[in-house]
Amino acid sequence: MTAVDWSAVFEAEARRRKVRPQPAWGSGVRLDPVVARSVRRFQRQPDELTAQDRRLVARLLETAGQARKSDVMSQLISDVLALGYYRALRDGTRDPVTVEVAARVFAGLERRLGYHVDRLRRQRIAASVKWRARAVLETGGVLVGHGRALRRLGVPWLAFVTDAWARFEQALVDVHRGPSVRPGPRVRARPRDLV
Template sequence: MPPAVRASVQRFQAGEDGDSSALFAKADAAGDPDYSAALRLFVAEEKNHARLLALLLKAGGATTQAGHWSDTAFARLRRVPGLRTELLLLMVAEVVALRYYRALRDGTDDPLTSEVAGRILADEERHVPFHCARLRASVAELPRAARRPLLAGWRVMLLGAVLVVAADHGRALRRLGVGRGRFVADVLRSGGPVVAAILGTAGFERVLWPRRNASGPRDVCPW
């Protein structure tokens, strides 16, 4: 694994292994035990992503890192009150992760890295509609006039987050065949279907992601 990609994976691994106790408390307070149970399964999958990335790093002779400033900043942002707000923040991370893990899967010549990234990507493609479904119900409780401004704010947060990731992981992204500008554009473009799904103006049916070979068939993300 090239050094730039290894350092990038180390940072993502630290982010996948965050503390979710506050999220659980907010979900429990919402009074829906089925959702609380499902959310715990989601977090368990995120923890498994951290485990898989740690094993990948170990296989390449690298270690994990205790944390990164971007992960610390995100954790502090998640301290804001309210389940809806925390889920919106989580959705920012999930949408960025979709594009990152696709780049890692398709841009490496190492079969193990591609396999691990592909497995994580398959999980993330299911996480997005899971959060969208809950957010659709939550946003529907707001006055109609407040819904689009809220999600416009979410898209601003997505822009800020993807610019940070593109700057911080730029060398790795270039090594994986994705320039900073393309990465940012792809992530921002994927924000539109997410907003439409939350507002209820579109379903979760699919978002198309181009494969590495642009002339070949396309991946279908089923939401």
């Protein structure tokens, strides 16, 4: 079994971001006003720590066995919902800058979701009814706060809920399944040219 070194994944992405060109900000951004207000509200509140500092603190607590499982599950739920939101923004707008930014955020959230799944797997957490209820409540909160923008982006509320729930349940399956075994090259018992 091969474990993923998440710090290496995040460091590689940070290096890639430094050399990747910025979106074409100079061309302007055409975004529906309802969607623009929704995006502004959907952003998370800035934390006192940088992302790198948060990872260091999380790694310290995790190594010490003090990581709070509820925080990790909350982050997983938030990221599942954010994935649905940013996918709707990426696929539902025609503005190229908005599409590029939403695609970058979406890719980052996918990496983080894998990281949260891996952390929960190592902590051997079991998803309870409480976590499913919390996921339902947070999904409802997104629909109340951003349902109008999602409709403007072409995503009906039922499609958003179905996608979010399927992604959440798949993440829970991945937590319980454990690290995947990555098959290597097939090795023959005897080389072809030997008798």
